[in-house]
Each structure stands twice: as structure tokens, then as C-alpha cells.
Amino acid sequence: MMLDIENLHARVEDKPILQGIDLQVSPGEVHAIMGPNGSGKSTLSHVLAGRSGYEVTSGTVTYRGQNLLDMAPEERAREGVFLAFQYPVEIPGVSNIYLLKAALNAQRKHRGESEVDAMDFLRLVKEKIRSLDLDEQFLYRGVNEGFSGGEKKRNEILQMAILEPRLCILDETDSGLDIDALKVVADGVNALRTAERSFILVTHYQRLLDYIKPDFVHVLAQGRIVKSGDASLALELEKKGYGWIEQEMAAVA
Amino acid sequence: MSPGPNPDYCEHFNALGEQLPGAGSTWVNNARRMALAQFDQQGFPSPRDEDWRYTNVSAIEKKRFKPLIPPGDAAADAGWLKRYRLNDAWSLVFVDGHFSARLSDVDDVPEGVTVQAMSAALANPPAAVEAEFGRVVGQTSHHGFVSFNTAFFTDGVLLHVPADTVLSRPVQIIHIASEPEAATNLRNLVILESGAQAALVETHLSMESAGSLAVSITEAVIRERAQLDGYLLHGASERAFRFGGFYVDVGTAGHFNHTNLSLGGLLVRNEIHVDLAESGQCALDGLFVGQGRRHVDSHTRVRHRGAHGTSRENYRGVLSDRSRGVFQGRIVVEPQAQKTDAQMNNRNLLLSDEAEIDTKPQLEIHADDVKCAHGVAVGQLDPESIFYLESRGVDPVSARNMLTFAFANTLVDGISLAGFRDIAQDALLALFPEAGIRKDWL
Structure with missing residues (x-):
């Protein structure tokens, strides 16, 4: 099992956000997590990446047999968990290529490997950057500094492609992208799909899933997964809207 | 209140007397004696003075750093110097305020351009030096460090570029303080005739052990359409004291750009004062980094005295441990300076609960058709x-x-x-x- 979430509860300050999430992700699977605003989608991705400010009040998260919640954010990253941010941070003064290299070397050091060879690294980065339709100059600019929304998201995918994580969590990666940028991002993600690598796509809209076909779709509402299905569930949601789910929940209650 | 006379300093002055550069020149002697008398009256500045409110230099007053004629340049190691020396520049190296011909490189200076140690220039001072010496600083700053420096300067640089001449290489001043307890004084004068262009890099350093006072004053006269790019790196040891003053008079449509990097020293004050004539432009950038118990003060003043001038100021401070930073930025727009466009920005990063920043932007506007703005931010990571x-x-x-x-x-x-x-x-x-x-x- 790549990831096993059981009965996860989490809150921000005194406000409960996640109220009993259960989710199993096997290697190679793509899971889409959809839901209305405020359903807890982003909280789930942040809790998995280890962001502070969230208190896990009960439940467990097991990542490849380890207790993920016990690990510091940087350990999670080095162990292969990658969060593509909804709003990637701008860091003027540190070049994009420097961050890529620092991140890769942190991971390699963790695995007991030597630092990446400078020439090999450049070759790797240049190859990846072309496939994401980004200019090479982009590497020498400050991290995300002055990047457009689309460039920031592509930069997240570039980092992902260089770091080759085991579990990729994409937090609303489609938000703010026009259709061309969305296709580039989706192609980047699809190129990374392997039998071992798993993805969790957190999204409000179905349209990302036209380009990245999920194995499973889960609907999150009020901090719980209220419905799961295959890719067709996303289409149904697109047609009927989230109100339909909420009505169903009300009927059950 | 004046801290009283400084008998030690009068004695030092009398002892140094003939050895100070320009001793053979009446006007230099007069300037020195007047400055000494003034210093005797005022001493080093007191926090009672509004301009010195956040920077208390009583430690300098108490330490009684000793002006001296330095023994030589043996302390400076050419290998160590290499880290700070520009590759393609005319460089003038000073050790404890004393010019070292051995370590300097002023070969192949173009015809008509003067790049010279002040000690040499004052042996037979050109008329331009007599006309300009003390004039620019006299327009703006009159505190004790200025009079102290005028009385005691042992050397410095004279840079004089004739009209419409563009210097192909920067001029670099490297000063190394090595004698503990010493007060060193450099005095530089830059004159760019109309349309001339030059870059001046100042690098002020000290040996690890040197707990000395380094005072450096630079006056720059930038005539019509001329441009000076000034760069300052202060990277002295954590025991060093510094006062650095850079006073600039920018003529019509002249440009002055300055970058002030204050990265070392224990107690440091840098003043950059600029007077802008019509259509004059200046850009002042600065970075001060405080670590340990450092105190670093950046004091800027831009006076727009002609119309259509532009000034840009962008200072950043990074303060950690128990350090303290001061930024005082003042923009003065005189009544005739209509259509002035002035912007000042100071951003600071406070990295510890015990670090402190005092930031004080001031706009003093006497004209009504101007665009002036300032912004200040203090934040954490x-x-x-x-x-x-x-x-x-x-x-x-x-x-x-x-x-x-x-x-x-x-x-x-x-x-x-x-x-x-x-x-x-x-x-x-x-x-x-x-x-x-x-x-x-x-």
C-alpha cells in the first residue's frame, strides 16, 4: 500500500475540518478528490505534506508502512511525498535552478547517495524543461518570481519531474489555468505516470480529469468522503453539481 | 552640550603636524586647524542631535582612538587582498590610512585623468582641489566626524575626470585597518567634469583583531550630464568602528548611483547625502546586515533643489541576534524643485526577538507639483x-x-x-x- 488513511480527523484552531477520512491508495493509482469549497480538500493535502497549523485529533496515516504524521515535512519530501501547491511561493533572490538542485541533493543525501553531478543535472533539467514548454531562462530567474499563474504551475510539475516522487499530491493545480496551460500540465503529469507512482489530484472542477484520467474519484463534503466511484462519477458531478451530493446526504440523515 | 575639549586630540595633532599631507600648503593647514578647533568644540556627535538619535557613539568618544602615521603596509597580505580586488580596475590600496604604492595599481591612466593618492596630490595641490575641498560636505554635514576627518586625514584618493571622458575601468579604493586602537582617516575627492563618467568602488576592510576606528569621507562633484556610479562594501571585523560619509553634488542632468553594502563592523554609520540640480537623477541602494551585537546605521538625505529631478531609494536591512539597525532617509524638495519624482523604500527582516530596527523615512516637501512616496516594512520570514x-x-x-x-x-x-x-x-x-x-x- 502506498498510502492508507484511516478515520483522519483534523482541525484548524478550534474548527474541525477533516471529520473521518478513509482513503487507500495503491502504487500506480490516480485518485481524484473533488468537492465544493470548504469541504476540506486543501486541508487534506496540507496535512499530508505536514504543514503546521493543522492539528490531527484522531486517525492514522500510513505511508509505505511508516507513520506519516510522525515525519517532519522535509522528511516526507525526501521519502517521496510531493505536494504541488495551489499557490506556489515566490522567492526572489534564489534561482529556480538552485532550488531544484538543493531539493534533489537533499533527497539524494537522505538516500545515502552523493550529490548530483553538475553536468548530468543540467542535462536532466534542460530535457524536462523543454517537455514543459518553458524557456531555459526560466531556470535562472528567482523561484516563481514574476511567473504567470500558468508558469508557476508548470514549475511545480518541473520540480515533480526532477524529484521523481512516489506519491504526488496536486492541490488545485488546474485553478487559474487556461486550456493550453492545462494541457501542458496534464501532459507533464501523464508523462510521470508509472506502475509504481501514485497521484492524488485535488480539484474543484472536472475539466482537469478530461486530460488526466483517474482510476478513482472521491467526493469530499463536510470533511468526509461521501461518495467514491470511477471516472464517470466526475462526469456525473459535472452535470449535476455538488448540490446533488448534499441532497443525497440530507436524505440519508 | 559639548563633551568638552579633547586635549589628547590637540596633542596628537601637534605631534603629527608636518607629517600630515598638505602640510606645505597654507589652505590645507588652515582647513585642518579650523576643523580641529571645531572638533574641539563639538566632539563626536551626541544622541541629543536628532540626526544621531538612534546611534550612540559614546563608545568612540570613550575609547580615544589614536590618530597616527601608520608604520607601513606590512600587515596587508596580497593574497588576502585578492578576494576583494576587482580584476579590471585602477586600485588604490591603503593600510591604516596610508597609501601603499606596492599594493596599488594606477598604471595607464588616460591622459588628462587624475587618479592619485591624496597625499601625493596635496604635495602640489591643483586649483580644482583647493576650490572643491570641503565644499560639498560643508553644504550638508557639520558634525564631529567631519571635522575630525578634515583635521586628521592621512590620505585618500583624488579622482578628476575631464569633460566628456568616460573611464573605461572602475577606480577601486581598498582600505584595510590593521592597527588596534587606531583612528584612521581617509579623505577622497571626486570631480567629474561635464559629461564625464566614472565608477568608484570603495572596499573597507579590517584585520580580525583590529578594534579600530575608520573614518572615511568622500566628496563628489558631478557636473552637468556627468555620471558617477559609486559602490561601497564595508566588511570589517566585528570589533571595528566606522563612520563613512559620501557627499555628492549633482549638476544639471547629472546622475549619481550608489550601492551601499554594510556587512561588517561593530558600530557603523554611513551617510549618503545628495544634492540634485535640475533634471538630476540619483538611485541609492543599500543593504545592511546586523549579526551578533552589531549596530549599523544608514543615513541618507536627498535634496532636490532643481525641477524635474528623480530619486530612487531602496534599502534593505537584515537583523538577527542582538543587532540593531537604523535607517534614516530624508527627502527634501525645495520650492523651486517642481516635477520632482522621489521614491524611498526600506524593507527590513527582523530575525530575532532581541534584534531592533529604527526606521525613519522623512519627506520634507516645499513644492506643490511633485510625486513623492515612501514605504517602510518590517517583517519576519x-x-x-x-x-x-x-x-x-x-x-x-x-x-x-x-x-x-x-x-x-x-x-x-x-x-x-x-x-x-x-x-x-x-x-x-x-x-x-x-x-x-x-x-x-x-
């Missing part, structure tokens, strides 16, 4: 940015250092003179060893 780096596998200590370095580096990164940017980046990196940043990847 952004937790979101720290998390972003951690989520890429960077440990929290490196992440914090990386972000701190990045905040400072944005300023250094923008330096146009590549050779100086390179030296500055090395000096900056040395302050953040834990950022784990290697230069080849910047």
Missing part, C-alpha cells in the same frame, strides 16, 4: 515560504537561511558592475554559511 522549501526536502535551518540570504541577495543581484557583484556575493555568502548555498548555482 514568511512561514509559507519556509514550508514551501521544507516540502521540497530542505531542512528548516537551511530553509530559513536560504530565505534570509535571498532577501539580501535580491539587492546584490541587481548590481550592474559584474566584478563588484561577484565580490559582494562572496562576502554575503560568508555571512550565511548555513544557507548551504554555493555560488556556482546563483
Whole structure:
């Protein structure tokens, strides 16, 4: 099992956000997590990446047999968990290529490997950057500094492609992208799909899933997964809207 | 209140007497004697003076640093110097305020251009020096460091560029303080005739052990359409005291650009005062980094005295441990300076509960058709940015250092003179060893 979430509860300050999430992700699977605003989608991705400010009040998260919640954010990253941010941070003064290299070397050091060879690294980065339709100059600019929304998201995918994580969590990666940028991002993600690598796509809209076909779709509402299905569930949601789910929940209650 | 006369300093002056440069020249002697008398009256500045409110220099007063004629340049090691020397520049090296011909390189200066040690220039002072010496500083600053420097300066640089001449290489002043307990005084004079262009790099350093006072005063006269690009790197040891003053008179449509990197020393004050004539432009950038118990004060003043002038100021402070930073920026727009466009910005990063920043932007506007703005920010590292780096596998200590370095580096990164940017980046990196940043990847 790549990831096993059981009965996860989490809150921000005194406000409960996640109220009993259960989710199993096997290697190679793509899971889409959809839901209305405020359903807890982003909280789930942040809790998995280890962001502070969230208190896990009960439940467990097991990542490849380890207790993920016990690990510091940087350990999670080095162990292969990658969060593509909804709003990637701008860091003027540190070049994009420097961050890529620092991140890769942190991971390699963790695995007991030597630092990446400078020439090999450049070759790797240049190859990846072309496939994401980004200019090479982009590497020498400050991290995300002055990047457009689309460039920031592509930069997240570039980092992902260089770091080759085991579990990729994409937090609303489609938000703010026009259709061309969305296709580039989706192609980047699809190129990374392997039998071992798993993805969790957190999204409000179905349209990302036209380009990245999920194995499973889960609907999150009020901090719980209220419905799961295959890719067709996303289409149904697109047609009927989230109100339909909420009505169903009300009927059950 | 005056702190009383300084009998020691009068004695020092009498002892040095004939050995000070320009001793054979009546006007130089007079200037020195008047300054000494003035210093005797005023002493070093007191926090009672509004301009010195946040910077108490009583430690300097108490220490009674001794002006001296330095013994020589043996303390300076050419290998060590290499780290700070620009590759392609005319360089003048001073050890404890004393010109070292051995370590300097002023070969092949173009015809008509003067790049000379002040001690040599004052042996037979040109008329231009007599006309300009003390004039620009006299328009703006009259405190004790100025009179102290005028009385005691042992050397400095004279840079005189004739009209419409563009210097092909920068002029670099390197000063190294090595004698403990000493007061060193450099006095520089820059005259750019109309349409001339030059770059002046000042590098002030000290040996590890030198707890000395280095006072450096530079006056620059930039005539019509001329341009001076000034760069300052202060990287002295953590026991060093410094007062640095840069006073500039910019003529019609002249340009002055300055980058002030204050990265070392224990108690440091830098003043940059600029007077702008009609259509004059200036850009003042600065970075001050406080670590340990450092106190670093950046004092800028831009006076728009002609219409259509432009000034841009961008200062950043990084303060950690128990350090203290001061930024006082003042923009004065005289009544006739209509259509002035002035902007001043100061951003500070406070990295510890015990660090302190006093920032005081001031606009004094006497004209009615102007565009003036200032902005000040004091903040801490952004937790979101720290998390972003951690989520890429960077440990929290490196992440914090990386972000701190990045905040400072944005300023250094923008330096146009590549050779100086390179030296500055090395000096900056040395302050953040834990950022784990290697230069080849910047």
C-alpha cells in the first residue's frame, strides 16, 4: 500500500475540518478528490505534506508502512511525498535552478547517495524543461518570481519531474489555468505516470480529469468522503453539481 | 552640550603636524586647524542631535582612538587582498590610512585623468582641489566626524575626470585597518567634469583583531550630464568602528548611483547625502546586515533643489541576534524643485526577538507639483515560504537561511558592475554559511 488513511480527523484552531477520512491508495493509482469549497480538500493535502497549523485529533496515516504524521515535512519530501501547491511561493533572490538542485541533493543525501553531478543535472533539467514548454531562462530567474499563474504551475510539475516522487499530491493545480496551460500540465503529469507512482489530484472542477484520467474519484463534503466511484462519477458531478451530493446526504440523515 | 575639549586630540595633532599631507600648503593647514578647533568644540556627535538619535557613539568618544602615521603596509597580505580586488580596475590600496604604492595599481591612466593618492596630490595641490575641498560636505554635514576627518586625514584618493571622458575601468579604493586602537582617516575627492563618467568602488576592510576606528569621507562633484556610479562594501571585523560619509553634488542632468553594502563592523554609520540640480537623477541602494551585537546605521538625505529631478531609494536591512539597525532617509524638495519624482523604500527582516530596527523615512516637501512616496516594512520570514522549501526536502535551518540570504541577495543581484557583484556575493555568502548555498548555482 502506498498510502492508507484511516478515520483522519483534523482541525484548524478550534474548527474541525477533516471529520473521518478513509482513503487507500495503491502504487500506480490516480485518485481524484473533488468537492465544493470548504469541504476540506486543501486541508487534506496540507496535512499530508505536514504543514503546521493543522492539528490531527484522531486517525492514522500510513505511508509505505511508516507513520506519516510522525515525519517532519522535509522528511516526507525526501521519502517521496510531493505536494504541488495551489499557490506556489515566490522567492526572489534564489534561482529556480538552485532550488531544484538543493531539493534533489537533499533527497539524494537522505538516500545515502552523493550529490548530483553538475553536468548530468543540467542535462536532466534542460530535457524536462523543454517537455514543459518553458524557456531555459526560466531556470535562472528567482523561484516563481514574476511567473504567470500558468508558469508557476508548470514549475511545480518541473520540480515533480526532477524529484521523481512516489506519491504526488496536486492541490488545485488546474485553478487559474487556461486550456493550453492545462494541457501542458496534464501532459507533464501523464508523462510521470508509472506502475509504481501514485497521484492524488485535488480539484474543484472536472475539466482537469478530461486530460488526466483517474482510476478513482472521491467526493469530499463536510470533511468526509461521501461518495467514491470511477471516472464517470466526475462526469456525473459535472452535470449535476455538488448540490446533488448534499441532497443525497440530507436524505440519508 | 559639548563633551568638552579633547586635549589628547590637540596633542596628537601637534605631534603629527608636518607629517600630515598638505602640510606645505597654507589652505590645507588652515582647513585642518579650523576643523580641529571645531572638533574641539563639538566632539563626536551626541544622541541629543536628532540626526544621531538612534546611534550612540559614546563608545568612540570613550575609547580615544589614536590618530597616527601608520608604520607601513606590512600587515596587508596580497593574497588576502585578492578576494576583494576587482580584476579590471585602477586600485588604490591603503593600510591604516596610508597609501601603499606596492599594493596599488594606477598604471595607464588616460591622459588628462587624475587618479592619485591624496597625499601625493596635496604635495602640489591643483586649483580644482583647493576650490572643491570641503565644499560639498560643508553644504550638508557639520558634525564631529567631519571635522575630525578634515583635521586628521592621512590620505585618500583624488579622482578628476575631464569633460566628456568616460573611464573605461572602475577606480577601486581598498582600505584595510590593521592597527588596534587606531583612528584612521581617509579623505577622497571626486570631480567629474561635464559629461564625464566614472565608477568608484570603495572596499573597507579590517584585520580580525583590529578594534579600530575608520573614518572615511568622500566628496563628489558631478557636473552637468556627468555620471558617477559609486559602490561601497564595508566588511570589517566585528570589533571595528566606522563612520563613512559620501557627499555628492549633482549638476544639471547629472546622475549619481550608489550601492551601499554594510556587512561588517561593530558600530557603523554611513551617510549618503545628495544634492540634485535640475533634471538630476540619483538611485541609492543599500543593504545592511546586523549579526551578533552589531549596530549599523544608514543615513541618507536627498535634496532636490532643481525641477524635474528623480530619486530612487531602496534599502534593505537584515537583523538577527542582538543587532540593531537604523535607517534614516530624508527627502527634501525645495520650492523651486517642481516635477520632482522621489521614491524611498526600506524593507527590513527582523530575525530575532532581541534584534531592533529604527526606521525613519522623512519627506520634507516645499513644492506643490511633485510625486513623492515612501514605504517602510518590517517583517519576519514568511512561514509559507519556509514550508514551501521544507516540502521540497530542505531542512528548516537551511530553509530559513536560504530565505534570509535571498532577501539580501535580491539587492546584490541587481548590481550592474559584474566584478563588484561577484565580490559582494562572496562576502554575503560568508555571512550565511548555513544557507548551504554555493555560488556556482546563483
